[in-house]
Structure formats: structure tokens, C-alpha cells
Amino acid sequence: MRKIVLLSFVFSFLTYLTQGQDTNRVFSLKDVYGLVLSNHPVVRQADAVSSIGSLELMVSRGAFDPQLKSAYDEKTFQGKDYWKVWQTSLRVPVWNGIDVKADYLQTTGGQLDPMLYTPGNGLTFAGISVPLGQGLLLDARRAAVKQAGYMQSMMRAEREAILNKLILQVNNDYLEWSLRYEYTLLLSEAIRLGTERLQNIRYKVLLGELPAIDSTEALIELQNRTVNFLQAQNDFRNAGLVLSNHLWNPDGDPVQLDTNLIPELFGRNKISDTIPDFDDLLQTAAQHPDLLQLEAKTGQAAIERRWASEKLRPKLNLEYNVLSSGDRPFRSVYDYNTWSGNQKVGINFSMSLFLREERGKYGIAKLKQSRLEWETDYRRRQLTTELRTAYNELGVIRQQCDIQERQVRNTRVLLEGETNRFNEGEGSVFFINNRENALVNSRMKLAEMNVKYEKSKAKLRWIAGSR
Numbered sequence: 208m209r210k211i212v213l214l215s216f217v218f219s220f221l222t223y224l225t226q227g228q229d230t231n232r233v234f235s236l237k238d239v240y241g242l243v244l245s246n247h248p249v250v251r252q253a254d255a256v257s258s259i260g261s262l263e264l265m266v267s268r269g270a271f272d273p274q275l276k277s278a279y280d281e282k283t284f285q286g287k288d289y290w291k292v293w294q295t296s297l298r299v300p301v302w303n304g305i306d307v308k309a310d311y312l313q314t315t316g317g318q319l320d321p322m323l324y325t326p327g328n329g330l331t332f333a334g335i336s337v338p339l340g341q342g343l344l345l346d347a348r349r350a351a352v353k354q355a356g357y358m359q360s361m362m363r364a365e366r367e368a369i370l371n372k373l374i375l376q377v378n379n380d381y382l383e384w385s386l387r388y389e390y391t392l393l394l395s396e397a398i399r400l401g402t403e404r405l406q407n408i409r410y411k412v413l414l415g416e417l418p419a420i421d422s423t424e425a426l427i428e429l430q431n432r433t434v435n436f437l438q439a440q441n442d443f444r445n446a447g448l449v450l451s452n453h454l455w456n457p458d459g460d461p462v463q464l465d466t467n468l469i470p471e472l473f474g475r476n477k478i479s480d481t482i483p484d485f486d487d488l489l490q491t492a493a494q495h496p497d498l499l500q501l502e503a504k505t506g507q508a509a510i511e512r513r514w515a516s517e518k519l520r521p522k523l524n525l526e527y528n529v530l531s532s533g534d535r536p537f538r539s540v541y542d543y544n545t546w547s548g549n550q551k552v553g554i555n556f557s558m559s560l561f562l563r564e565e566r567g568k569y570g571i572a573k574l575k576q577s578r579l580e581w582e583t584d585y586r587r588r589q590l591t592t593e594l595r596t597a598y599n600e601l602g603v604i605r606q607q608c609d610i611q612e613r614q615v616r617n618t619r620v621l622l623e624g625e626t627n628r629f630n631e632g633e634g635s636v637f638f639i640n641n642r643e644n645a646l647v648n649s650r651m652k653l654a655e656m657n658v659k660y661e662k663s664k665a666k667l668r669w670i671a672g673s674r
Contacts, residue, residue, distance in 0.1 A: 260362025290316030329533030
């Protein structure tokens with residue numbers, strides 16, 4: 208009765224698997240990539256990182272936005288007007304450090320500073336401010352924009368690094384899910400063969416052609432395979448749960464992997480015939496996100512050093528304004544004959560006598576740039592070594608897959624020979640079970656090595672900085 212119950216249990220498993228083959232749908236790795244790159248929260252975070260770089264550049268360019276200002280100041284005390292001052296100005300920064308400006312100033316009152324006196328209609332200014340010393344070659348505004356440009360490049364590279372790492376993890380989790388599924392297929396096939404053998408042996412035992420102990424031997428083997436199948440099936444479900452961590456819908460909600468979905472298998476037909484050329488990998492690695500980030504940081508440090516060097520120069524600024532009456536604003540600007548006698552000119556100069564702060568900052572910036580250049584060279588050497596190591600490993604795994612495939616064929620030949628001997632009355636159930644188990648284990652090892660090969664290829668692409 209126990210044997211009958213066990214056989215019914217096993218047949219129910221086989222029926223479930225057979226029916227599942229008709230309703231299951233393959234969920235390919237390409238499909239997973241599409242969902243991950245569209246909806247995964249980490250992808251959205253990476254996009255946000257890239258957007259921060261663009262916004263930082265916008266912020267720095269804001270220093271060149273035209274500025275419009277207006278101010279009114281009035282003082283009256285005990286019925287006496289001290290002053291009324293109204294000033295409006297427009298300043299337009301130019302890229303090369305020059306500021307173009309236009310002002311209107313109107314003042315009245317008996318207690319005004321004589322420097323602020325204007326005609327009754329006010330006074331208009333149209334002028335320019337030019338740095339002749341510090342700030343001529345580079346100023347804080349231009350330095351900020353250049354550094355923000357490098358920041359944008361650095362953020363884009365960081366986004367690629369995040370996505371590459373995510374894709375590598377997704378690839379490995381999917382391959383693990385595929386491997387566990389192939390284990391269930393191999394073990395279910397082993398159960399089917401064991402069930403057929405048990406039925407055949409029981410029939411021969413009833414005919415007296417085999418001893419009853421052979422049916423017990425076949426039953427024990429079938430029980431072992433059933434236990435292994437249950438474990439493989441549980442591992443397959445758990446691997447699907449791990450893969451579900453990467454699945455999200457467009458609304459940002461997590462999605463559970465459907466039980467009717469099955470993975471594609473990565474057998475011999477999935478292994479590409481050629482290994483990527485190493486020189487091509489090196490060219491790809493030249494644009495590795497880590498190197499691009501370091502190069503962007505080095506560029507920022509170079510701008511910082513240039514600005515520190517610029518601060519070693521004395522400050523010498525020239526300001527020139529053409530004046531016009533408020534009733535005919537800016538007339539002097541386009542009327543050359545009125546320039547003389549209608550102008551306001553200023554020059555200011557300043558310089559630190561010892562330049563200790565400036566020289567110290569320049570030395571720090573120079574060392575920072577050198578340190579980043581050394582770090583870039585070291586990282587480039589590391590990537591070359593890691594690429595070579597992973598490339599060699601991929602070649603060895605490829606050879607191992609070829610050898611293991613031949614071993615599977617040879618093991619199958621041994622099983623067929625042992626089966627023929629058993630059918631002819633020679634051999635035993637023990638030996639045929641061992642041969643069959645050896646074939647199952649050999650095929651499982653081949654599946655594992657095929658998946659290992661695919662993981663190694665993905666790792667090689669990741670080291671090279673691509674996906």
C-alpha cells in the first residue's frame with residue numbers, strides 16, 4: 208500500500224510538470240532587462256543622479272544671468288527733506304569677465320552727499336567694467352561653469368556605473384533562476400525513468416524473473432530522486448523570489464514573478480562561438496565609468512589650480528561709464544560728440560604683499576590634481592589586469608564546458624551499455640541506477656558550467672565598463 212501511495216505521489220508530480228509545459232511561458236533575459244531599465248527604483252535613482260549634474264550646470268550658469276536692481280531711499284525729519292535717492296541698474300555679465308551695465312540715478316534733498324548730486328531729471332550711466340589683472344584669464348564665474356561641466360560628465364559616468372552594476376546583479380540572479388529550473392527538469396526526467404524502471408521490475412518480480420529485493424532497490428532510488436526533486440523545486444521557487452526583487456511596474460510598485468513563467472535555458476546552443484577580442488575590450492574599458500569619473504575630477508582640479516594661479520595676480524579693474532541727462536537717457540552712448548566731459552572713470556588696485564594664502568591654495572590645488580592623475584593611472588592599470596584575469600578565466604571555462612559536454616556523451620554511452628546488459632539478464636539494478644545517477648549529475652554539472660560561462664561573460668563586460 209505504501210508503494211502504491213508513493214507511486215501516486217510521484218505520478219502527480221509528473222502530471223503537474225507535463226501540464227505546466229503546455230501553459231508555461233518563457234520569460235527571457237531580454238524581457239527582464241527591459242522591465243528593469245524601465246521601472247527599477249535604482250534606475251530612477253541613477254537618472255536622478257544624472258539630472259543633478261545638469262542642474263548643477265544650470266546653477267553655475269546663473270552667475271551670468273543679467274541682474275536688474277532698483278532701490279529707493281528717503282529721509283524726512285521735522286518737515287525737512289534731507290534726501291531722496293532712487294537708483295535702478297541693469298548689469299549683464301559677459302563670459303570673458305567683463306560686465307556691461309546701465310544705471311539710472313535721481314537724487315534730491317539738501318543734505319545729500321555732493322558725490323550723489325544729479326540733474327533734476329536724473330542721470331543715466333552706460334558703462335563697462337573690465338578686469339586687467341586678476342580675473343582677466345579666469346574668474347570665479349567661469350571657473351564655476353567649467354567645473355559644473357565636469358560635474359555633469361562625472362554624474363553621467365556615475366549613472367552608467369550604477370546601471371552596469373545593477374545589470375550584472377540582474378544577470379546573475381536570472382542565470383541562477385535558470386539553473387535551478389534546469390535542475391528540476393533533469394531530476395523530473397530522472398524520476399520518470401525511475402518510475403518506469405520500478406514498474407518494469409515489479410512486473411518481472413511478479414513473473415519470477417527478478418528477485419523481490421530489486422524492486423526495493425528501485426524504490427529506494429526513486430525515493431532519493433523524489434527528495435532531490437523537491438529540494439530543487441524549492442530552490443527554483445526561491446530563486447524566482449530573488450529575481451522578483453528586480454521587477455517593478457511603471458507606478459513604482461513591486462511585482463511578483465508569475466508562477467507560469469519559466470526562464471530560458473543556457474545550454475550549448477546559447478554559448479556564443481567566439482570570445483570577445485581582448486583589444487576590443489581594452490578600447491571599451493578606456494571609457495570605463497570609473498575612469499570617466501576620475502578624469503572629470505581631474506578636470507575640476509585643473510580648473511581649481513588655474514583659478515588658484517589666477518589669484519596670484521594683483522587685482523586691477525577698470526570701470527568706464529558714459530553719462531547722459533535723465534531726459535535724454537543714454538544719448539552720449541550713441542552721440543560720440545558728447546562723450547568728452549560726460550564720463551565717469553575709475554581704477555582700483557589691490558594686492559596681498561606676501562601672498563601666503565594664495566600660494567598655499569595654489570600648492571594644494573596642484574597636489575590635488577597630481578594625486579587624481581596618479582589615481583587615474585593606477586585605476587587604468589587595475590582595469591587592464593582585471594580584464595586579463597577575467598578573459599583568461601572565460602577561456603578556461605569555455606574549455607571546461609567542451610570537456611564536460613563530451614563527458615556527458617560518454618556517460619550516456621555507459622548508461623546505454625549497462626541498460627543493454629540489464630535487459631539481457633546481466634548486471635543489476637544497483638549498477639544501472641549508479642550509471643543513471645552519474646548521467647544526471649554530469650548533465651547538472653554541465654548546466655552549472657554553462658551558467659558559469661554566461662556569468663563570466665557578464666562579469667567581463669562589467670569590468671570593461673559596459674553591459
